[in-house]
Amino acid sequence: MLEARGAVRSLKEYHPPLGGRVGLRLDFNENTVGCSPRVLERLRQLQFDQLARYPERESVEHQVAAHLGADPAGVLLTNGVDEAIHLICETYLEHGDEVLIVVPAFSMYEIYAAATGANVITIPAGPAFRYPTDGVLARISSRTRLIAIANPNNPTGTVVAKGDLLRILRAAPDAAVLVDEAYFDFYGETLLAEVARCPNLFVARTFSKAYGLAGLRIGVLVGNAGQMAMVRRVSSPYNVNAVALACLPDALAEQEYVRQYVAEVRQGREELQHELRLLKLHFWPSQANFVLAKIGERHDAFVRTMRERGILVRDRSRDPGCDGCVRISVGANAQTERLIVALREVVRAMAPTGVPA
Numbered sequence: 001m002l003e004a005r006g007a008v009r010s011l012k013e014y015h016p017p018l019g020g021r022v023g024l025r026l027d028f029n030e031n032t033v034g035c036s037p038r039v040l041e042r043l044r045q046l047q048f049d050q051l052a053r054y055p056e057r058e059s060v061e062h063q064v065a066a067h068l069g070a071d072p073a074g075v076l077l078t079n080g081v082d083e084a085i086h087l088i089c090e091t092y093l094e095h096g097d098e099v100l101i102v103v104p105a106f107s108m109y110e111i112y113a114a115a116t117g118a119n120v121i122t123i124p125a126g127p128a129f130r131y132p133t134d135g136v137l138a139r140i141s142s143r144t145r146l147i148a149i150a151n152p153n154n155p156t157g158t159v160v161a162k163g164d165l166l167r168i169l170r171a172a173p174d175a176a177v178l179v180d181e182a183y184f185d186f187y188g189e190t191l192l193a194e195v196a197r198c199p200n201l202f203v204a205r206t207f208s209k210a211y212g213l214a215g216l217r218i219g220v221l222v223g224n225a226g227q228m229a230m231v232r233r234v235s236s237p238y239n240v241n242a243v244a245l246a247c248l249p250d251a252l253a254e255q256e257y258v259r260q261y262v263a264e265v266r267q268g269r270e271e272l273q274h275e276l277r278l279l280k281l282h283f284w285p286s287q288a289n290f291v292l293a294k295i296g297e298r299h300d301a302f303v304r305t306m307r308e309r310g311i312l313v314r315d316r317s318r319d320p321g322c323d324g325c326v327r328i329s330v331g332a333n334a335q336t337e338r339l340i341v342a343l344r345e346v347v348r349a350m351a352p353t354g355v356p357a
């Protein structure tokens with residue numbers, strides 16, 4: 001009988017709850033108002049010829065490199081950051097290699113790494129989900145081949161200081177260090193400039209969040225040109241579809257649209273955190289477009305009641321160290337107002353039977 005590889009058979013199944021997402025989508029950290037009208041206009045103007053041909057990545061890759069101020073030889077467009085993670089794992093990991101991941105973390109690091117047969121070592125985050133830099137340094141061995149770090153992290157919204165990232169990069173010269181900057185736009189700090197100095201550094205960015213293009217599936221991986229030549233070997237030349245490639249230059253040209261949305265999210269994040277404080281709910285100060293809050297034992301009832309009010313939020317209580325936690329994405333101003341009204345009412349209604357008052 002045909003059997004999948006052992007590493008695949010023992011993978012955890014990952015089923016993000018994508019079904020029936022009707023309402024205000026504050027559950028997947030997506031953009032809640034959509035991409036710029038200029039991108040939609042480009043979509044409407046697409047001609048059959050652009051779909052009939054295989055997609056050409058290179059010219060758009062050069063535009064993205066110019067936007068990032070990066071060497072085009074070190075820039076690869078990918079089918080979302082998900083594919084960037086997959087490609088890094090395929091390029092560098094062999095059976096028995098070690099991968100270090102501080103948890104809670106974005107699920108795909110563990111899935112793609114474990115699928116190669118590598119040994120995934122999870123290290124719990126410190127108090128308040130602080131990145132345990134010394135703990136990570138202590139686990140680096142001659143077998144360590146990948147250290148994956150989301151900065152800001154999902155689902156916590158916490159960040160790792162640049163100095164700590166540089167310590168890790170220096171301590172593990174034989175490992176790929178992936179700094180996943182999917183939420184960069186909401187944070188503003190980046191390690192991109194270090195790529196020129198650190199040949200083991202890879203920085204990933206996505207257009208799924210601030211740019212509102214999650215459905216198009218487009219991200220970018222930046223690294224040392226020599227290393228990226230290796231990563232390109234395992235990538236399909238057609239990994240990014242023609243529609244995404246046609247739209248990306250327009251999305252990049254609309255920086256003011258992105259800036260305005262990001263400003264609203266950052267303001268909304270402050271308002272949400274303020275409200276959580278008033279409601280005496282514990283939360284972790286976030287640098288991303290979401291906030292992780294501790295709802296307590298009735299986290300599932302909270303998620304259900306919010307859904308009944310037309311607001312989708314994500315139960316993260318099964319993530320390591322996240323008992324009773326729910327992640328709430330932040331959108332535009334009017335949506336934040338609506339969220340806060342619902343939050344106040346739902347929490348107050350639940351208070352007598354479980355949610356801390």
Ligand SMILES: Cc1ncc(COP(=O)(O)O)c(C=O)c1O
Pocket residue numbers: 028029079080081082083106150153154180182205206207208214218219
């Ligand atoms: C930290 C992190 N990295 C990567 C991704 C996936 O990004 P993309 O849509 O570009 O595949 C997500 C999505 O939630 C994320 O939270």
